[in-house]
Amino acid sequence: EPEVTQTPSHQVTQMGQEVILRCVPISNHLYFYWYRQILGQKVEFLVSFYNNEISEKSEIFDDQFSVERPDGSNFTLKIRSTKLEDSAMYFCASSDRALGSGETQYFGPGTRLLVL
Amino acid sequence: SQKIEQNSEALNIQEGKTATLTCNYTNYSPAYLQWYRQDPGRGPVFLLLIRENEKEKRKERLKVTFDTTLKQSLFHITASQPADSATYLCALAGYSTLTFGKGTMLLVSP
Numbered sequence: 001e002p003e004v005t006q007t008p009s010h011q012v013t014q015m016g017q018e019v020i021l022r023c024v025p026i027s028n029h030l031y032f033y034w035y036r037q038i039l040g041q042k043v044e045f046l047v048s049f050y051n052n053e054i055s056e057k058s059e060i061f062d063d064q065f066s067v068e069r070p071d072g073s074n075f076t077l078k079i080r081s082t083k084l085e086d087s088a089m090y091f092c093a094s095s096d097r098a099l100g101s102g103e104t105q106y107f108g109p110g111t112r113l114l115v116l
Numbered sequence: 117s118q119k120i121e122q123n124s125e126a127l128n129i130q131e132g133k134t135a136t137l138t139c140n141y142t143n144y145s146p147a148y149l150q151w152y153r154q155d156p157g158r159g160p161v162f163l164l165l166i167r168e169n170e171k172e173k174r175k176e177r178l179k180v181t182f183d184t185t186l187k188q189s190l191f192h193i194t195a196s197q198p199a200d201s202a203t204y205l206c207a208l209a210g211y212s213t214l215t216f217g218k219g220t221m222l223l224v225s226p
Contacts, residue, residue, distance in 0.1 A: 042219065043160060045215065055212040056211070089157075104150065105162065108159055
């Protein structure tokens with residue numbers, strides 16, 4: 001069964017450093033998403049992406065964050081200058097239609113980011 | 117602002133019993149609602165979706181109800197098994213976002 005994959009599974013970085021989290025969505029999907037989950041808290045929406053542009057973004061997704069689909073298979077989340085509070089599990093997800101049409105999302109296994 | 121509440125942080129039940137989890141929401145009129153399962157350190161896994169015009173949806177041992185008047189969804193697992201132990205998340209969908217509740221951790225004891 002097709003699945004969303006994410007690399008790396010764990011990333012440790014120093015505060016102020018840039019990190020890039022990588023995702024390979026399910027191949028025929030057109031909508032891509034990033035979520036984060038701080039330890040012990042709920043899964044929070046960051047950004048959705050369709051047709052090479054951002055569809056929606058949350059208040060969390062400030063100027064430190066950016067997303068890109070550099071080729072036909074990868075979808076990346078970049079954090080420009082990491083802060084301690086960016087430490088969380090980051091989940092990528094994809095769907096083949098917009099959520100508003102009743103579509104489901106398929107989540108990857110996550111990247112655990114630790115900022116020291 | 118939109119708010120989603122799941123009734124309790126943790127629910128302990130005995131194997132074979134029915135688990136019932138509650139999701140309440142305010143300041144939202146979702147077209148549909150989804151339930152996910154999340155195991156520790158893993159991503160959410162989709163279980164069921166129910167639309168606003170559906171009262172009930174079933175899939176094997178799972179049943180979801182949706183009451184848009186009460187702004188509530190109930191999630192039932194019948195004949196529960198220890199393998200059902202996980203956190204269950206309720207989520208409301210916008211056009212391109214999912215808003216999750218904090219989840220209810222279910223522990224099924226043998």
